[in-house]
Each structure stands twice: as C-alpha cells, then as structure tokens.
Amino acid sequence: MRRRLPLLINERRTLEIGGERLTVAGLDYAGGDEPSGRRAGRLADIAETFGGYQARRDGPAIVLSHHPHAFDLLAGRGVPLTLSG
Numbered sequence: 861m862r863r864r865l866p867l868l869i870n871e872r873r874t875l876e877i878g879g880e881r882l883t884v885a886g887l888d889y890a891g892g893d894e895p896s897g898r899r900a901g902r903l904a905d906i907a908e909t910f911g912g913y914q915a916r917r918d919g920p921a922i923v924l925s926h927h928p929h930a931f932d933l934l935a936g937r938g939v940p941l942t943l944s945g
Contacts, residue, residue: 923939
C-alpha cells in the first residue's frame, strides 16, 4: 500500500491540480512541543516538515496532524487548514 499511497510522516508533497499548486503534509505524533525521550517534539517536526516551504511557490498547505496541539504552531507558519483526529 505504501507504494501506491505514501505515508506522510513529517513530510510534505506538492500537488498540481488544474494548474494550481496545493501542498499536503503529515505530522507524526510528537507528544509535546519540546523534545522528550526519543521524540524530537512538535516544534522540530514542524521545522523539518516545512523547511524550505514557500506558500507562493508551493501553494496553500493542508496538514494532517495526530493531535490538535499543532494548530496554533502551524497557523503561525501560514497554514490555513490543519485536520486532526
């Protein structure tokens, strides 16, 4: 299944649909904003995932996040939509 539908774990993909760009990203469950044990933390995950991202070039971003605590951090980076479950 991963060959047909790659998992986005602290990754993003930019899609082109009808000549417009849209970025879809996925964040791993970080546990907290700061590093803890083996987890890098939400701040590091977001920095890794969005390093080099430019909304003008890559289009708006939709982010899939395990936990809604990422909403405010992502909004500060200009992400207009984050989905969490």
